[in-house]
Amino acid sequence: AQSVTQPDIHITVSEGASLELRCNYSYGATPYLFWYVQSPGQGLQLLLKYFSGDTLVQGIKGFEAEFKRSQSSFNLRKPSVHWSDAAEYFCAVGAKERGYNKLIFGAGTRLAVHP
Amino acid sequence: GAGVSQSPSNKVTEKGKDVELRCDPISGHTALYWYRQSLGQGLEFLIYFQGNSAPDKSGLPSDRFSAERTGGSVSTLTIQRTQQEDSAVYLCASSSSGQWGFPEAFFGQGTRLTVV
Numbered sequence: 001a002q003s004v005t006q007p008d009i010h011i012t013v014s015e016g017a018s019l020e021l022r023c024n025y026s027y028g029a030t031p032y033l034f035w036y037v038q039s040p041g042q043g044l045q046l047l048l049k050y051f052s053g054d055t056l057v058q059g060i061k062g063f064e065a066e067f068k069r070s071q072s073s074f075n076l077r078k079p080s081v082h083w084s085d086a087a088e089y090f091c092a093v094g095a096k097e098r099g100y101n102k103l104i105f106g107a108g109t110r111l112a113v114h115p
Numbered sequence: 116g117a118g119v120s121q122s123p124s125n126k127v128t129e130k131g132k133d134v135e136l137r138c139d140p141i142s143g144h145t146a147l148y149w150y151r152q153s154l155g156q157g158l159e160f161l162i163y164f165q166g167n168s169a170p171d172k173s174g175l176p177s178d179r180f181s182a183e184r185t186g187g188s189v190s191t192l193t194i195q196r197t198q199q200e201d202s203a204v205y206l207c208a209s210s211s212s213g214q215w216g217f218p219e220a221f222f223g224q225g226t227r228l229t230v231v
Binding site for chain 2: 004006009032036041042043044045046049051090094096097098100101102103104105106107108
């Protein structure tokens with residue numbers, strides 16, 4: 001069965017510091033991988049996605065993620081965090097089942113940013 | 116519309132009452148998802164619609180939960196005889212349904228349900 005694990009429930013970083021949020025997935029076939037961000041009181045917004053090709057993908061707001069098949073990981077990174085990045089981040093895997101698309105989410109990582 | 120619209124944005128109901136949550140997807144999107152987000156939990160998949168049919172109802176937590184979609188557009192999630200554990204944010208998403216790749220899912224703002 002497909003699953004997504006985000007090992008870190010809460011992370012706190014200082015503004016300007018680098019960030020890495022971890023994501024591991026379980027899926028039998030080539031995965032479609034996503035990172036979404038949910039700011040307080042907001043819906044989910046897509047940050048970036050990986051389908052195939054270059055394993056390092058760039059997203060919005062200066063985020064990037066690297067797909068590592070050998071580690072079943074898709075970690076999200078940002079070189080320098082801004083206070084406005086404080087939010088909850090969700091990793092997701094897209095699975096194709098019986099002709100339709102199913103999006104499975106991890107439990108999320110809540111990011112706090114200290115000034 | 117411009118985005119996925121959900122109503123109401125907030126709903127407080129008494130235990131045992133029925134509630135209906137509405138989702139208006141992006142025009143032209145044939146795929147529609149419902150998720151539940153409980154405090155401190157991830158997004159729990161509830162149900163998926165392709166057009167008006169629901170090939171996957173596996174995520175519905177109990178027979179008190181049902182959903183329908185009419186005209187390939189608006190969807191309603193109904194919870195009968197609500198319980199306190201039903202308190203959560205219910206999120207709806209829609210996407211185009213492409214055979215190739217994986218179309219982006221666009222989310223609404225959610226309905227926060229509180230059962231008292």
